Amino acid sequence: MATRREIKQEAVARVQDERAARRERSAELKAMDPAERSAAKAADKAAARAAKADRKAERAEARAGMDRAARRADKRRERVYRKVGHRPRRAVGWGVAAVAVVGVGALAAPYAAGIARVSSLTFTDDTPAAAAAREAALGVAEDVADEGLVLLKNDAGTLPLDGGVNVFSFASFNLRLGGGGSGGSNTAGAPTLYEALAAQGIEHNTALYDSMVEAGAEHADGPSNAFVQIAGGMLGQGDHEPAPDYLTDDVLAQAAEFSGTAIVVVGNDGSEGSDFTAEQLRLTAAQHDLLDKVTSVQDEVVVVVNSGNQMELGFLDEYPEITAAVWMGTPGPQGATSLAKVLTGAVNPSGHLTDTYATDVTSAPSTENFGDFSYENVARSFLDYEEGIYVGYRYYETRYAGDEAGYAAAVQYPFGYGLSYTDFTWDAAEPVVTADTVTVDVTVTNTGDVAGKDVVQVYFSAPYTEGGIEKSAIELAGYAKTGVLEPGASETVTVEYAVRDMASWDTAAGVYLLEAGDYEISVRTDVHTPVASYTTTVADDVVHDADPDTGVAYESRFGYVEGDLTYLSRSDWDGTWPTVEDADLVASDELLARMDPQVAPTEGDAPTYGADHGLVLADMVGLERDDPRWEEFLDQLTLEEQVDLFSYGAYRSVAIDRLGVPSITMLDSPAGLNSLFSPLDAAAYPTEVVVASTWNDELAYAVGASVGTEANAYGVEVWYSPGMNLHRTAMGGRGFEYFSEDPLLTGAMAAAVISGSQDQGVLTTIKHFVLNDQEVNARSGINVFASEQALRELYLRPFEIAVKEGGATGAMSSFINLGGSWAGGNEDLLQGVLRGEWGFDGFVSTDAVLGGWMDPELAARHGNDWMLAVFPAATVDATTAAVEADPVGMGAALRDRAHTILHTVARTTAMSS
Missing domain, CATH: 3.40.50.1700 (Glycoside hydrolase family 3 C-terminal domain)
Structure with missing residues (x-):
């Protein structure tokens, strides 16, 4: 058996040889004329694809003949090889921002003005109302921590x-x-x-x-x-x-x-x-x-x-x-x-885990592609979600279904696990299944000696056909937490969910499909421990081809995000196991074009600017966004005012005094209001992973309501929260800031927080929309590739719940490029899914503007309303130039962004202060 040192030496030699070969090939390509080079690149790509398939087949065949120890050694050898070739980088993106802040005195005047603008924010944090809000927040924080441990x-x-x-x-x-x-x-x-x-x-x-x-x-x-x-x-x-x-x-x-x-x-x-x-x-x-x-x-x-x-x-x-x-x-x-x-x-x-605690964190397939991977032919990194839907318990419960010994070796604490000082017994009634809903009643009795709360978890298991749509062996369908039960006391809780929630995304057809067959509905103390199990049968396939709330037809929108990847399948774990191949290191011409899209000017008439209709924003309060009177109000704006409204989206918006438009304040963060650039004495709260570990929607609502009350006391109108990305791996640096590895639990918790805040009149931004699941390279324009099934069932699902059940009024797009297309300027994401399928009528803000890929022209054209630019001068210049180049198309887009911004401001407490 090779030693660790020998394995590393072998990996270093292998990487050096491969890099030398690529340099040699790059020199050969450079010497060719353009037509010859293009043909050679296409041939190289095809050959690389074929070689990748051959290597996978050869490795699968070789592994089939290995014993367990040999397979583990082989896996270690491949992991070390990848680490040597793609060493993780820790200081990225924000390092530039931090240096900018520290060295603000040396910046040019426009940049210094940007910092001065946000650092001049002041807050009414010394009033009796503010002090009372902070005191109440301590109680909420303690209640959450009590139940989240x-x-x-x-x-x-x-x-x-x-x-x-x-x-x-x-x-x-x-x-x-x-x-x-x-x-x-x-x-x-x-x-x-x-x-x-x-x-x-x-x-x-x-x-x-x-x-x-x-x-x-x-x-x-x-x-x-x-x-x-x-x-x-x-x-x-x-x-x-x-x-x-x-x-x-x-x-x-x-x-x-x-x-x-x-x-x-x-x-x-x-x-x-x-x-x-x-x-x-x-x-x-x-x-x-x-x-x-x-x-x-x-x-x-x-x-x-x-x-x-x-x-x-x-x-x-x-x-x-x-x-x-x-x-x-x-x-x-x-x-x-x-x-x-x-x-x-x-x-x-009474807390329960929101993640799977694996014996070895690297045993999750998602960790194979986690880290730093960069293209050789363009200054951009990439990340492949080749694990598909098999994230967290969806992997472990599926991979080890029927293999208890294997599961016990792989998982120490299952998703949903948590003990108590007392004992409970459950009496689960047979589920009531209609054409639309599944309802499960469970009577929980405290049979121990001390009072306590318990969490009832309901899961479903869908039928799977080998080679068909990928399905987890089990998925969370719903949950409920009891109140405090004294010894001997009982409470009946009800968990209800939609039958269509058991459907799977069929990318080929562009619909959700509830396949015919037997569906197991199980009541469990955690994902791996059943208390009662029942079977319901779906007689025939049921196709869901439109959103049930908006009626907008579904379609497969994200083929370019899937890329040319092999996604993990339960029908062939070894043969589809995630890898990073040499071909992935070269960005194709198609991808390069997607990363730098060109927009042709639009024919027609430019919008009206600077009209005088005698309207002020107070006249627009309470109007729906599509009310025709908005068009008259928008006619009054100058181009400069629209550019400023759009560009100055960092922490405070632009005021337009002549039209009665106030400035509003927008602050971080999910664990309590946080002003990055100016002092604010605000309360702190448990981080989101602890909030979710309560499995108590009422406590999540209380957090949102408490922050909303504080925000009103301080004069803050928008809260940049909640964070809703998934725990794709254990290594994501912001795991504390997000709720869970499960999309349903994440969405339900977020919806409760949002409702609490917005019931106090404070708007929220669901973030980071979407695929912002690691920190390495996140702030340098990383290209993320994922299957549309995983994108819809896992990563978009919590945001959908937040919009439909929480009534989210705002969203923050992520730094991430979906298959090369920036999330903040992605029409399929922002207009097709968010505003189209889900019926979202709020505003979208970018995350902090840190790089050139966060193109204001793309943002304006495709539905991103505010640029969170601490240094807005460059955004103003780029936006103005884009309107001059296309006064019709870009002018209409910018007007639409101003429309959303002003409709948002009209909904805030700033209009009543």
Whole structure:
């Protein structure tokens, strides 16, 4: 068996040979005339495709004859090869922005003016109403953290604690209460774990505490500035846990005498701007050494997992002395208080995981294409979602269906998993199935000794035909959480979902198809643990060819996003396993053209500018967007005013005093209002992964309502939230900022948050629309390729729920290029799906304008209303030039953007202030 060093040396040699061959071929192509070069490129592409197919077939044949150990070695060899060829980059995109902010004094006048404009924002955060809103927010944050913490393990009733405890680990001094970047929040001054334990009457070992202080442990508030957080994430935060040399024999002996129970905190930092490596999601050597020492003198060890991303937690089962574990995620300012309440039993944990916790995070097929992959013939990177629909539990539950031993080896904690201090029994009634809905009633009874809440999860399994439409072996259909049940008490909860939700996207036909056959409906405590199961039969295929709410016909719109890729199939796991081939490294001429589209001028009449109809925006309040009086109002705008409305979309909009148009303020972030450029004393909340772990829509609504109340107190009209991208892998740096790996849970939680905020009159932006599922290269115009089935069933689905059930009034398009076409200027996405199929009538903003691929002309023409340009001078110039080049087509497009912006402003609280 080859050593790791030998495998790496082999990979380096292989990559060097391939790069030398490509350089040689590039020189040959360069020497050809254009016609010959074009033909040679086409031949190279065809040959590469054929070679790729041959290699896949050869590898599949070779792997078929290998034993398990050999297959694992082969997989490792390929993984190392890919890592050598495509090393992940951590500092991208935002590094430019951070340098720009730090070096603002050296910028040219227009850029300095841009910073000055957003940094001049002021907030009414010192009023009684603001103080009352922040005080109420603390209660909401604590309620969410109480229910969002997940009990992973509790052998022999280790928890709740009933006496003094030793608290080990430097990490216990500074719990990670939030993530970093624009999605972070200021948790300075939050209670420490030690303070929280004391408040719950639990004595900790002060001598041990003093030993850690002497060794360098200290309580410190992290930076609240988003750019500092982002920079820290890019550069690496370093190990929070040093080698435990300070735990001498005397210290350990004193700890053993003080108590037989210990708490150890482990975790890691997530931040916008950087991703994790698999190694960073595992215990460090120092953390292993710490556990070795602690378990040598403690009979009961409670591990607290303080991470917003899925870590590898196999170590929990490696030490018999680790008898209990709690996942706390990144739980906001009251996180330590909630943790102490859970540890002591003041709160019975009722949280459930929103992700699959795999034994090996790299075993997910999505990790094969995660990272940094760049073209050789153009300065652009790419990312292939070759795993198709098999993300998270959709992979593990399908791959290991019928193979319990294989599943147990691959998955430690299933999606939806969570324990309680009490016991529940369920009595599930047979589902009521009509032509339109499935309804399941479940009576939950607390048969234990303490009060608690429980979560009922309902799943369906659709029939699968080998070689047909890909289907997960199981999918979440709905869920419900009980209220507090006292011992002996019961509650009946109802889960209802649409029959058509069990249909699958048929790309070939451009419809959703509910195939004939038997469908299993199961009631489960988590995705892998059934309580009751029933079968309903669909007699004949049912075709859904139009959106049920708008009546707009479906069609397959995203063939160019699928690209020329092989997507993972359950009918041939090995033969379709994701890979990155040499051919993928060369952008085709078709792709290059899509990345730089040319728009021909339009014939006809240019729009009217500068008319005088005597209207002001107050006259338009309450009118529907299609009311004809809007046309008269829009005639009054000058071209310059329209360009400014469109271009100045970063955090505050443009005011037009002569028409009574006020400026409105728009702020980040999902964990609480966050002003990147000017001071704001706002409340912090648990991150979205903790909100979702409550499985409680009412608490998600409470978060939105609380932020909305705060926003009104501060004079903020739009909240850049919620974040709705999926946990495609465990390594995505903003996993803390998004809800789940599952689209239904993500969409339902987002819809509740949106409803809460908008019921207070504060508009929201669902983001980042769409495929913004990793940080590496996200801010440099990455091309993402995905199957249309995965795009619709996984990545678009939560946004659809947010629009239809949450009534979302705004959306933020992503940095991402869908198959080469920027999301913020993609007509199929913004007009065809969002506004067409789903009937969305709100506004769309870009994400921060950081690169030339975020073309304002494409944005204006294809439905993106606001450019979030901190430095808007370049956007103003480009937009004005585009109108001059095409006064009819671009003029009409810009007028449409101004229409949406003004309709949005007319819906805000700014019109009543």
